[in-house]
Amino acid sequence: MESTTLVAPDISCEHCQHAIEGAVGKLDGVSKVNVDIPTKSVHINYDPHKVTLTKIEEVLDDTGYTVAK
Ligand SMILES: [Cu+2]
Numbered sequence: 259m260e261s262t263t264l265v266a267p268d269i270s271c272e273h274c275q276h277a278i279e280g281a282v283g284k285l286d287g288v289s290k291v292n293v294d295i296p297t298k299s300v301h302i303n304y305d306p307h308k309v310t311l312t313k314i315e316e317v318l319d320d321t322g323y324t325v326a327k
Contacts, residue, residue, distance in 0.1 A: 259289065261303045262311060266323035269298040274323065281321045285309050 268274070275293040278300055282291045287308025292301040300323075302314060315325045 259303055260306050261301065264300045264302065264315065264318065265298055265326045266300060266318055267298055267326050268323050269293060269295060269300075271295065277321055278318065278323055281317050282314060285314065285317060288314070 266278070269278070272295070275295055278293050279291050282288055282300070282302060285304075287305040288302060289305065290301075290303035293299070294301065300318070304311075304314065318325055
């Protein structure tokens with residue numbers, strides 16, 4: 259199990275939090291996703307054998323929250 263923190267500058271409110279937690283949380287291999295609104299960050303625990311970081315970033319992008327590099 260790996261954990262990572264991604265920053266998505268478009269996170270601004272609880273709606274964003276719920277949208278992200280719903281979209282990323284339903285990915286196979288993601289065991290935990292927590293959005294912190296003040297820091298605009300997404301903490302994710304995932305199994306790299308089941309889901310890649312690239313895939314997670316794609317889902318965030320599709321949901322409207324592009325990850326800052
Ligand atoms: Cu919002």
